[in-house]
Amino acid sequence: MNVLAVPEASFAVGIDLGGTQVRAALVDGKGTLLARAALPTDKAGGPKAVLGQMQSLVHEVSRSVGLDKVPAVGVASPGPLDARAGVILTIPTLPGWVDIPLVEWLSDWLGKPVTLGNDGVVAAVGEWHFGAGRGLQDFVYVTVSTGIGGGVIADGRVLQGRRSLASHLGHMTVEASGPLCQCGNPGCWEALASGTALGANARAAVLQHPASRLAALTEPLTGQHVFEAAAQGDALAQELVANEGRWLGVGIVNLLHLYSPELVVIGGGVSHGFELLHPIIRQHVDSYAMPPFRSVPIVRAALGSDSGLVGAAALAFMSLAEQP
Amino acid sequence: MNVLAVPEASFAVGIDLGGTQVRAALVDGKGTLLARAALPTDKAGGPKAVLGQMQSLVHEVSRSVGLDKVPAVGVASPGPLDARAGVILTIPTLPGWVDIPLVEWLSDWLGKPVTLGNDGVVAAVGEWHFGAGRGLQDFVYVTVSTGIGGGVIADGRVLQGRRSLASHLGHMTVEASGPLCQCGNPGCWEALASGTALGANARAAVLQHPASRLAALTEPLTGQHVFEAAAQGDALAQELVANEGRWLGVGIVNLLHLYSPELVVIGGGVSHGFELLHPIIRQHVDSYAMPPFRSVPIVRAALGSDSGLVGAAALAFMSLAEQP
The missing domain is CATH 3.30.420.40 (ATPase, nucleotide binding domain)
Incomplete structure (x- = not known):
């Protein structure tokens, strides 16, 4: 199964963490980007400050459908990171990011399951489910x-x-x-x-x-x-x-x-x-x-600079599909 | 599941096709090599002659347990080959080997399921199931x-x-x-x-x-x-x-x-x-x-020069495990 069996009216939020910007988008089950928002990455504030930015971006892009209609969040991040453990090992472009348990922290704050992936892999997932690699x-x-x-x-x-x-x-x-x-x-x-x-x-x-x-x-x-x-x-x-x-x-x-x-x-x-x-x-x-x-x-x-954003949402959809 | 759930008293024959020798071995469910035989590869005779050599080697190594106790055969071959289709595309060291449906021919002749794999991949399978990569x-x-x-x-x-x-x-x-x-x-x-x-x-x-x-x-x-x-x-x-x-x-x-x-x-x-x-x-x-x-x-x-032989038998065991 490589095409997500997600009802079109399902929603997920994808977050793309970059060295200059944190971006977030609300995406539906067809891969359509319904809302987007971005903030300049708070490098000086460190990991907790940036996770706070992610939290507020999730709230912002979810406003149109309501946060309770968003069952899961996916995050694309530079690595190396351990996606299975949900931990960022280091980010060369972001000082102070060493062994950050992003999934644990963000899912606690949001009260929702969070899935983490390497930005390149997540963009691949985006193109796989909703772009050039479909099927x-x-x-x-x-x-x-x-x-x-x-x-x-x-x-x-x-x-x-x-x-x-x-x-x-x-x-x-x-x-x-x-x-x-x-x-x-x-x-x-x-x-x-x-x-x-x-x-x-x-x-x-x-x-x-x-x-x-x-x-x-x-x-x-x-x-x-x-x-x-x-x-x-x-x-x-x-x-x-x-x-x-x-x-x-x-x-x-x-x-x-x-x-x-x-x-x-x-x-x-x-x-x-x-x-x-x-x-x-x-x-x-x-x-x-x-x-x-x-x-x-x-x-x-096919998704241009949105492969990672849409892929992060696809990652969230995948995590829901894998739940028992 | 990466350790084969094969009863120890099961048997398979592995064949390793090389440019100079065709080797075959009877292998049990623990990966033990019970009998082996080899012939100089009949290059001049072409694919059908070499497949005939494989057939007689299978008979020879199976003698101790009886051919009817050997449910499947695996073949390791140089490539490139299409393992899923069971077809050897070419073998640079063996002239005349182009688009050879090895699996179809050999399984017809032996009356048993035959599985084909690239020699490097098959040796990896051998080391995975019975050698250094176990578990x-x-x-x-x-x-x-x-x-x-x-x-x-x-x-x-x-x-x-x-x-x-x-x-x-x-x-x-x-x-x-x-x-x-x-x-x-x-x-x-x-x-x-x-x-x-x-x-x-x-x-x-x-x-x-x-x-x-x-x-x-x-x-x-x-x-x-x-x-x-x-x-x-x-x-x-x-x-x-x-x-x-x-x-x-x-x-x-x-x-x-x-x-x-x-x-x-x-x-x-x-x-x-x-x-x-x-x-x-x-x-x-x-x-x-x-x-x-x-x-x-x-x-x-761990298996030295027998990784491919033992791996070809492991490939046969895997094919049996995958059957409905």
Whole structure:
């Protein structure tokens, strides 16, 4: 069973915890986002202050239907975290977040069951139930933005592993002699193909190519600028996009060989350049994946930046379906 | 349920198809190997001749208990293959093996249910039910010999994926700028850390180091020679072992981050050097895996070169347990 048997008139709240914003949404059983709200993450206040923000966001987005009509809440959080135990182990971008029993605290405060998941995995769940992966048994969701994360649906279930720590997709070494990742491991996929890497490559490249359209920009260069300039025909930008696409292709070939998905879904900020990247990724996969893996489609996330929000609500629906 | 509820006095036959030998064994419900037999693989005869060899091996190993006391047969085969469909797609080392419906043919001939699995996955199943991975929910088995293969047990089940093609562990790029793999993909783990790679590195290194004990050998250098010379204190051999251990470590860090196993089990020919390799692998993992993954033990396969044979029988027992 991979499509939730949730009555359309059921409701759940999904929360997406990020380093800059805490977002929440009321979602119905069809995956429709009925209300949303967000607050700037209270970094200085620490975990309890941020959990207080989550609590007030739940109240706010539930107002239209009434909080008593919301039986469960799901939370997507950066990790590493132990989803089964409901504990956040650390969040590199949020100082002071070490071994936080988020599920225990938040479910006490709200008086409702709370389910926690790694943000990449939760976004995968969102795309699985309500997005591009609907109805599939095997698919991989990759989010490419500041870092690279994701989640894996394998044989009709969310791949969890020990302490539910599976599918740290960005932290596979694809070029052992390559640049050091912020995790300390050399040549991680994230260090080579994230939006951060694309921006850094662009900033380094303009120093060598002052005639490029990119060199004329006064603000700090990002991946978004590269995609815009490439679409306008700038040769340097097109070369940077080709490099980005090839590195994405290298990692995707690995994911095909390791998980054998029916579909690869790309989300995150870099997916704004999907039209430009897709032919390059496709060509790499068609050249380097072993033949039985070459026909697997690669598509853009259907839920865009809401995969995690909607996925967190789907996680809540799943937890209800699993109850005896 | 990850320990088979098989009565000890049940029997199954496991077959391990290799490029040089076809092996078969009668195995009881405790995983004990009661009889074994082998034939040189009839490469020239093609698939039907080899299936004939399998048939006669099944008869031979079943003689002591009687063929009617053997309710099912399991086959481990090189791939890629579609285990669910029971079809071998191709076997690079066996010419003429393309889209062979092995399960259909062999079960017709034997009048018994036959189950097929990729050799790496089947060996993982053997170690899971009767070896080093007994009782675990999440573990990864890696076989390092001519190539690198393996299988993944995730969340208490064998990871299958689309067309049961998951866990081609040897074909993840770990050094994109590295040597081309025989699969056509650059820098696969197999191209850098297999026994074949170790032997090739040794043959290249002795040209530069004529004083090494390895340079004195008259036969073609293999990984086994390297381990022996390293154990005897040869500096070049120790350097080659250190390089092999580091590359194994690079791939194992990836497997930890991607699958989050509780245990990593190493089998195959290169595991003969396990005592020498283990401290090097361990040091690499302790340095480069993300902290929550560092405590995962890495051990040698308990069933040695019989993981696949015993695993093929375990596959047969599993198929019986799954019947209505």
